[in-house]
Amino acid sequence: MLNKNNIPRHIAIIMDGNGRWAKERGFSRIIGHRQGAKRLKEIVQSASETGIEVVTFFAFSAENWNRPKQEINLLMRYLSNFLDKEIRQFDKNNIRFLAIGRKAPLPEPILEKISMAEEKTKNNKGLTVVLALNYGARQEIVDAAKRFANSVVSGKVNEDSLDIEGFGRYLYTANLPDPDLLIRTSGEMRLSNFLLWQLSYAELYFVKKYWPDFTHQDFKEAILEYQKRERRFGGISEA
Ligand code: IPE
Ligand code: IPE
Ligand code: MG
Numbered sequence: 001m002l003n004k005n006n007i008p009r010h011i012a013i014i015m016d017g018n019g020r021w022a023k024e025r026g027f028s029r030i031i032g033h034r035q036g037a038k039r040l041k042e043i044v045q046s047a048s049e050t051g052i053e054v055v056t057f058f059a060f061s062a063e064n065w066n067r068p069k070q071e072i073n074l075l076m077r078y079l080s081n082f083l084d085k086e087i088r089q090f091d092k093n094n095i096r097f098l099a100i101g102r103k104a105p106l107p108e109p110i111l112e113k114i115s116m117a118e119e120k121t122k123n124n125k126g127l128t129v130v131l132a133l134n135y136g137a138r139q140e141i142v143d144a145a146k147r148f149a150n151s152v153v154s155g156k157v158n159e160d161s162l163d164i165e166g167f168g169r170y171l172y173t174a175n176l177p178d179p180d181l182l183i184r185t186s187g188e189m190r191l192s193n194f195l196l197w198q199l200s201y202a203e204l205y206f207v208k209k210y211w212p213d214f215t216h217q218d219f220k221e222a223i224l225e226y227q228k229r230e231r232r233f234g235g236i237s238e239a
Contacts, residue, residue, distance in 0.1 A: 008180035017186025017210030035212035062136030094126035101135035144170035
């Protein structure tokens with residue numbers, strides 16, 4: 001049973017292994033992405049029921065443009081379908097939707113759907129679902145530094161006023177709590193340029209299963225494991 005008093009506020013998920021899942025079954029990689037999209041919906045529901053405040057999914061990295069054009073095009077099509085179909089459902093369930101990442105060079109119709117989805121759900125007070133799209137953490141930090149520099153040049157702020165918390169407000173994730181738990185599926189144990197700043201003190205959880213096999217139960221087990229960890233933030237045990 002989950003301890004209701006120790007639920008992570010924010011869970012970040014690297015949904016990895018769609019391609020391998022499909023290849024091992026003799027399918028093309030894109031079948032894995034289709035299955036992966038179903039899992040995403042299920043985990044959104046689990047997160048919502050568990051009382052988590054924010055769940056961030058890594059859907060497309062700034063480096064994923066290195067993939068074959070055909071795979072990218074199909075991924076964009078799935079994304080577009082997802083935005084068409086799921087946003088109404090999110091809204092019904094009081095879910096707020098946000099996207100993080102650089103806009104260019106995402107296709108214009110997708111950018112429009114993202115803004116509409118953000119606008120439609122902006123006052124919802126339940127779970128916040130964040131989709132990281134064309135997202136790279138180093139790019140995010142550079143963008144934040146540029147925005148801060150612009151504020152200094154235009155005289156809005158003084159450079160000496162910058163502190164860690166203040167810098168966080170220039171990131172794409174401004175106003176969101178830092179993730180408490182990071183889950184990565186598929187057995188890879190790396191961050192792949194995901195939320196480098198925000199994950200500083202997150203608990204890391206790596207699971208062998210590919211994302212298309214990741215279920216409600218696996219999600220719950222990740223949270224149970226999180227609840228066994230002692231987060232010290234550089235301090236010492238209280239016992
Ligand atoms: C994750 O699965 C989904 C995206 C990166 C879009 P992959 O497509 O990376 O699948 P593997 O890691 O190659 O198996
Ligand atoms: C990270 O997975 C990006 C997403 C899950 C969207 P990748 O499959 O792109 O990462 P690497 O290439 O294995 O590091
Ligand atoms: Mg991968």
